[in-house]
Amino acid sequence: MASAAPLWSEEDAYLHPTAYASENIAGCLxxxxxxxxxxxTSISLAFHAHSANTSHAFQHRLCDIHAIQLHVPSSMRMVGSVVxxxxxxxxxTVFFHKDMYNGARxxxxxxxxxxxxxRQYTELVPSTKQPQLYLVQPDSALRSAHTSPQYSDDLAAQPAPRSAPRSFAAWAHTTRLSVLAQFSHVTRGARQSGEALMAHPLVRRAAPASTEQSNAQAGPYMVSESSGTPATAGPLEFDAARVYLAKWAGQVAQEGERNRVEEHDALDNLDIDTLLGESAIPACPLVPTHxxxxxxxxxxxxxxxxADTSTMAARIFHCGIAPDARAAVWPYLFGAIPMxxxxAARDAAWAEKERMYDALTAMWYSKPDAALSEAAAESKHRIWIDVLRADTKDPFFDAQVDHDxxxxxxxxxxxxxxxxxGHTRQPSAHLYALSELLLNFVLFxxxxxxxxxxxxxxxxxxxxSDLCLVCYAACAGDQPRAFWCFVGVMRSMGANYMSDQQGMCNELVTLQKLLAELxxxxxxxxxxxxxxxxxxxFRWILVLYKREFxxxxxxRLWDAIFSAGWSSPGMDPQWPLCKHFELFVGLAILESHSKLILRHLRSFDEVLQYIHSLAHHMDVHVVLRRAEALVYRLRSRTSTPGTPLEEGLRALVFQ
Known part of the structure; x- marks a missing residue:
């Protein structure tokens, strides 16, 4: 450094060679x-320790640095760093301890x-593909790949053409959802979020004495400098406290909502102004209390x-279907078979559908895997592993069946x-039936x-398997009917399971636009x-809220989702209500909790943790009514001067 001229320096720089604060190395960048x-070509970036320890010093020529990634201090990461x-x-990785998170970005x-x-000596190009990533003097190919303009700050990528499908992992990386490359990550993340919440002292004091304490391993920033061992408290406690307060406030608000509903005597007659605040828009159609x-x-x-389809669809949307009728109605409602x-014709048609189902079973029953296609043979193991994880806690699955x-x-x-x-119980007859349904669908x-x-x-x-289980339960275990219901569901939602994830990409982009508009x-x-x-x-849309209620x-939710778009062409100008009602359901959940999110949460991780904590704590009737109100709010935007509606959103609510 004797012949070198310093251009810039930062005294408060640290290296973290281990997870223990006592072993952090202070130095100068x-x-x-x-x-x-x-x-x-003459400029370098170097780190020198204040102590005599030089084993961790480094020096990089600026022309050898390809990119710099920032990790901004936040509530989940109190100390910022650059990679x-x-x-x-x-x-x-270099850390900056002086600028710790203090509640503001x-x-x-x-x-x-x-x-x-x-920036005074080289070009730094911010990437639109990854947040806080800066390319250092990139070549033309890298520059083009990371600076292509996309919708709304690169929040979701446009779908690739079918002729050149992308893998799910590639699409997820492009849309900042690489953590979603495996669906199991979603459920694991929710479980870990729950463990972090239960580890907080506020929750531990409120929980029964028998509640098992969380033993989640501390991260690299949750360390005790005095003991040199991972600490049991750290930044996650503050996040858990905020999420805990948001949940508590949500419970209070939910109780108030119930009281308000009781005062109105009938939930379905709450008008849109009551649900979403006063605005000059038409009220939702009232539903007779009887x-x-x-x-x-x-x-x-x-x-x-x-009776025309629109009349039946409106009745189903507002009132639902009785449990004993779903097996008869759903195959038509889902579009699996024509009305x-x-x-007599219906009976003959169903006899043919049952024959087709039996023929599919005969293709694999008592036959070697060599008789199947490669995709079908490989699917058998994945199907069974997933079926064993199926949620069968509903009383329907406890009914007496001949398991032997x-x-x-x-x-x-x-x-x-x-x-x-990990599965000590003998698989039940229901699990065998579900696995056969799914394999038959692969062949179909x-x-x-x-x-x-x-x-x-x-x-x-x-x-x-989540979608198939709902169909199976709705049809009371009738395999052929459950199969054709599942075929109908996959006709509508199957694009979300394509390898290029084009369907899921479109769904998230549309939901994002709805959020911006409403x-x-x-x-x-x-x-x-x-x-x-x-x-x-993501999980909401992929399994149609199967794990949220x-x-x-x-x-009941599926009754509404599929009936919202079911109609006879030209029969009723007010029906179908909309396309993709599942997106309005998701928007209703977000909208109904927006005040709590805005007031209490401060980071993406907290929002994720809070949203996943809502599972099985929402009133489906309130959600449906709010979702319908949001449809009418979107419709009203076309008649409001000065508020042009994006064509894609207009197509959702006007046929």
């Missing part, structure tokens, strides 16, 4: 040059000061009377289905995917948190 005047990427396989800290210094769910007898009467009004006969059938089928490690998609307008999903994809304050807040990737909504509520 330099930008210096060996030439006068300085040029890019320096060079040709080395291991990037270099810092505008100037060590990492930003470093970038300001380097209206009851559509039962089997009424369904037959409507069919014989020639047949004559009873089901086990014998499974043994003679040639498909070995055993309880895996291969043979009849194009004639039945199924999206090109190849083999079994994780998450399908909840602009929450949109801006999530934008500031870099959370507009809507990662926390109890099974009876999921059935």
């Amino acid at each position: 330099y930008v210096y040059t060996n030439a006068h005047p300085p040029v890019a 320096i990427h060079t040709d080395s396989d291991t990037p270099t 810092p505008h100037a800290w060590g990492g930003m000061r470093l970038l300001d210094a380097l 209206a009851t769910p559509l039962n089997g007898a009424t369904w037959e009467t409507l069919l014989k009377s020639g 047949v009004r004559d009873e 006969a089901a086990q014998k059938r499974a043994e003679t089928s040639g498909w070995q289905r055993l309880a895996t490690e 998609a291969e043979l009849y995917g194009e004639p039945y307008a199924l999206p090109p999903v190849h083999g079994y994809v994780q998450g399908m 909840c602009p304050t929450l949109y801006s807040f999530l934008h500031a948190l870099d959370a507009l990737n809507l990662f926390f909504c 109890a099974l009876p509520d999921v059935l």
Whole structure:
């Protein structure tokens, strides 16, 4: 350094070679040059320890640095850092302890000061693909890949053409959702968030004495300097406290909502102004308080009377379907088979559908895997592993069935289905039936995917078992009917399971646009948190809220989602209500909790933790009514002067 001229320095710089604060190395970060005047090839970035320890010192020429990634101080990461990427396989990370998080997003800290210094001598190009990533003097190919303009601050990538499908991992990386490359990460993240919350002292004091304490391993910033061992308290406690307070406030608000509903005597008659605040928009149509769910007898009467589809759809949307009628109604509602009004013709059509189902079973039953396609043979293992994880806590799955006969059938089928490690109970007849339904669908998609307008999903994809289980329970275990219901669901939602994830990408982009249009304050807040990737909504859409509500509520929710878009062309100008009602359901959940999110939460991680904590703590009837109100709010935007509606959103609510 004797012949070098310093250009910039930062005394408060640290290296963290281990997870223990006592082993942190304090030093100085330099930008210096060996030439006068300085040029890019003569400038270097170096770290020198204050102590005699030089084993961790480093020096990188500026022309050898490809990118610098900032990790801004936040509530989840109290100490900010910069990651320096060079040709080395291991990037270099430097921490800045002086600029710790203090409750506000810092505008100037060590990492930003470093970038300001380097900008004087080289070009730094911010990436639109990854947040806080800056490319150092990139070539044209890298520059183009990281600076292509995209919708709304690169919050979700536009879908790739079908002729050049991308892998899910590649799409997830592009949209900042690489953590979603495996669906299991979603559930694991929710579980870890719950463990972090239960570890907080506030929750421990409120929990029963028998509650097992969380033993989550401390991260690299949760260390005790005095003891040299990982600490039991740290930044996560503050985050858990905020989430805890938000949940507590949500419970109070929910209780107030229930009281308000009781005062109105009927939830369905709450108007839109009551639900979403005063505004000059039309009220939702009122539903007679005596209206009851559509039962089997009424369904037959409507069919014989020639009632149009729109009338039946509106009845189903507002009142739901009685449990004994879903097996009869859902295959038509889901679009799996065309509407047949004559009873004899319907019976004949169903006999043909049952024959097709039996033929699919015969393709694999008691036959070797060699008789199947490669995709079908590989799907068998994935199907069974997923089915073993199925949520069968609903009383329906405790009903008396002949499990011994089901086990014998499974043994003679040639498909070995055993309880895996961690599953001590013998698989039930319901699990065997679910696995057969899913394998039959894989074969059906291969043979009849194009004639039945199924999206090109190849083999079994994780998450399908959740959708199939709902159909199976709705049909009370009737396998052929459950199968055709599942076919209908996959016709509508199967694009979310395609390898290029085009369907899921479109869903998240549309939900993002709805959020910007109808909840602009929450949109801006999530934008500031870099959370507009809507990662926390991924599971909602993929399994159609199967894991957010109890099974009876999921059935009611699906009644509404599919009936909202069911109609006879030209029969009723007010129906169908909209397309993609599942997105309005998600928006209703976000909108109803927006005040709590804005008031209590301060980071993406907290929002994710809070949203996942809502599972099984929401009133499905309130959510549906709010979602309907949001549809009418969107419709009203077309008649409001000076508020043009984006064409894609207009197409959702006007046919």
